[in-house]
Structures are given as C-alpha cells and as structure tokens.
Amino acid sequence: MDEGMMVLIEDECERMGIAMLGVADAEAWEGPPFEPWPPEAYRPKSIFNWARSVIVLGMPVTLPIVDSAPSINYHELYRTVNAFLDQSAYLLSERMNRSGARAVYLSRDGYGGLTALRHNPRASFSHRHAAYLAGLGTFGLNNMLLTEEYGPRVRFVSVMTDAELPYGTPMDEDLCIRCLRCVRQCPVGAVSDAGYPNGLIDKDLCRKRSEELYLSHMSPCGICIKVCPVGNDRERFGRQEMGVYIDGSKEPGLTASWEHLRKHGGSSE
Numbered sequence: 403m404d405e406g407m408m409v410l411i412e413d414e415c416e417r418m419g420i421a422m423l424g425v426a427d428a429e430a431w432e433g434p435p436f437e438p439w440p441p442e443a444y445r446p447k448s449i450f451n452w453a454r455s456v457i458v459l460g461m462p463v464t465l466p467i468v469d470s471a472p473s474i475n476y477h478e479l480y481r482t483v484n485a486f487l488d489q490s491a492y493l494l495s496e497r498m499n500r501s502g503a504r505a506v507y508l509s510r511d512g513y514g515g516l517t518a519l520r521h522n523p524r525a526s527f528s529h530r531h532a533a534y535l536a537g538l539g540t541f542g543l544n545n546m547l548l549t550e551e552y553g554p555r556v557r558f559v560s561v562m563t564d565a566e567l568p569y570g571t572p573m574d575e576d577l578c579i580r581c582l583r584c585v586r587q588c589p590v591g592a593v594s595d596a597g598y599p600n601g602l603i604d605k606d607l608c609r610k611r612s613e614e615l616y617l618s619h620m621s622p623c624g625i626c627i628k629v630c631p632v633g634n635d636r637e638r639f640g641r642q643e644m645g646v647y648i649d650g651s652k653e654p655g656l657t658a659s660w661e662h663l664r665k666h667g668g669s670s671e
C-alpha cells in the first residue's frame with residue numbers, strides 16, 4: 403500500500419479545491435455487482451494493463467444554476483466544471499508521474515460532440531461506474547450516480563494509476579428514493595421507471611433534446627438532475643420545496659428569476 407502517494411493525492415486535491423475524492427480497486431470491475439455491466443474492453447485493466455487503482459474526482463454543478471436549466475448559465479457552468487475536472491485530473495496525473503507512479507487521466511466525457519454519439523452512444527470508459535465502485539454514491543432512476551452531498555448534481559473524472567491505494571467500496575444504502583420526478587418530468591420521456599441498470603435511459607431521445615438546445619446555446623437539458631430531491635445542497639440553498647418544478651405559481655419570485663436567467667444569452671431571447 404502506497405500511503406505516501408495517497409497523502410500526495412489528498413494534498414493536491416485539497417490545494418486544487420476538489421470537492422469529492424474516491425479510489426476504486428481496478429480489480430473491482432472484474433466481479434460485476436449487477437448486469438449489464440461495462441464489458442471487458444471498457445474496464446481499467448483492459449485499457450491499461452498496469453492499472454491498480456482508479457482515482458475519481460467530483461465537482462458539483464451549483465443547484466441555483468441547475469434550477470435555471472435549460473439556460474446559458476447552466477451551459478457555461480457545465481463547460482467550466484468540465485474544463486476544471488479535466489485540468490485537475492491532468493495536473494494530478496502529472497504530479498503523480500513526477501513522484502514515480504504511472505498515472506493517466508481519461509477525459510470527463512470523451513466524445514466529439516452530440517453528432518458523434520448518434521452512431522456510438524458510449525464513451526471508452528464510464529466515470530459513473532468508477533465513482534460507484536469508489537463508494538461515492540449509488541445509481542438513481544435517472545441513470546445518474548446520486549451522492550449524499552449533491553444528489554446527481556456532480557460531475558466526475560478518473561485517473562488510472564499503478565499505485566496501490568486505499569480503496570473505497572460501494573455504498574450499502576440506496577440513495578434514490580424512487581419518487582419518479584425524473585421519470586415524469588423528463589421533457590422527452592427518455593427516463594424509464596425500471597431503474598438503473600434495468601431501465602437504461604433512451605440515450606437517443608436525450609441526445610436529440612440536447613442537440614435542439616445546443617442550437618440556442620442552452621444545452622444540455624439538465625432537468626433529470628434538477629428535479630432530484632436527493633442531496634444536502636437542497637438544504638444549503640433552501641430548495642427543499644419540490645412542487646415548484648410542477649406548479650411554478652407556488653413561488654412566483656423564484657420562477658420569475660428562472661425566466662429572467664433563461665431570457666438572456668441564448669438565441670431564443
């Protein structure tokens with residue numbers, strides 16, 4: 403066990419301002435906890451045969467901005483978080499390489515735009531599964547990994563390394579309460595009530611919705627993560643009242659602010 407390397411990783415993450423850090427055992431992909439599971443070629447040891455650990459970094463998308471989605475503000479926040487995750491994972495991997503380990507980061511997404519997903523709707527590696535195995539959260543009906551702190555409003559990136567690190571294990575408690583809000587409020591009906599992994603979302607319907615929003619600079623959609631009641635961020639921002647997503651007249655001030663944010667910066671203004 404390389405405890406010195408783990409201290410270095412924690413220090414670097416603290417310095418960079420990383421909100422969530424977890425480590426998964428690269429071997430943990432080999433005994434699938436459920437089916438379907440990422441096939442052999444999508445597992446860490448198939449991608450880099452020297453991989454022993456997968457480090458997962460997570461950063462939140464801030465609730466009041468997700469609340470305004472679809473909007474230019476969520477569009478920009480999404481881009482900011484993506485760039486920050488990739489840069490942080492790159493910096494961490496290079497810092498580890500200078501300290502004698504092998505470390506490689508895989509981009510937080512790994513696809514060249516929505517058109518590229520039309521024929522191949524998968525990336526080469528799934529950060530959600532890495533975060534699950536690292537013990538950062540559990541899968542929700544919306545197919546997202548739900549976390550205690552931010553519910554599904556968190557994005558991930560992974561670093562594969564040959565360092566042997568202290569591993570997390572999947573959480574016992576299921577964080578999804580099956581309230582069906584994500585199922586009922588998805589504007590294109592892409593979310594199934596069967597639950598992950600039996601009810602995988604209709605990726606093509608979701609992708610098409612993002613494509614439409616992209617034309618007005620308001621992608622991605624974000625509704626299935628904003629209507630999820632799970633996450634301590636709801637209390638922090640005083641946003642536990644969920645009815646407002648269905649009936650806006652319950653809190654006219656709040657919905658007026660969302661309308662205001664949506665009216666600017668996109669070509670639909």
Ligand code: B12
Pocket residue numbers: 437438439440441444509510511512513519523524525526527528529530544545546547548553554555556557558559599602603605606608609612622623624625626627
């Ligand atoms: C492609 C993609 C999309 C596509 C398809 C969505 C999807 N559900 O896969 C689109 C553009 C529609 C999309 C939308 C969104 N996404 Co997205 N997306 C990705 C991306 C780039 C790849 C996912 C992937 O391919 N994983 C790999 C495969 C192995 O996993 P899988 O699809 O679940 O596969 C299962 C089965 O299909 C089967 N399987 C997999 N491969 C194969 C192959 C064969 C041959 C077989 C038989 C079976 C099989 O096993 C798997 C396990 O059950 C990831 C980033 C990443 N690289 O991880 C982000 C990611 C999953 N997205 C994310 C987010 C947040 C979103 C959105 C909320 C964005 C938004 N709109 O605001 C929406 C939510 C949609 C939803 N509810 O699912 C986050 C999730 C964070 C979290 N907390 O969980 C990720 C991890 C990005 C990130 N870096 O944080 N996304």
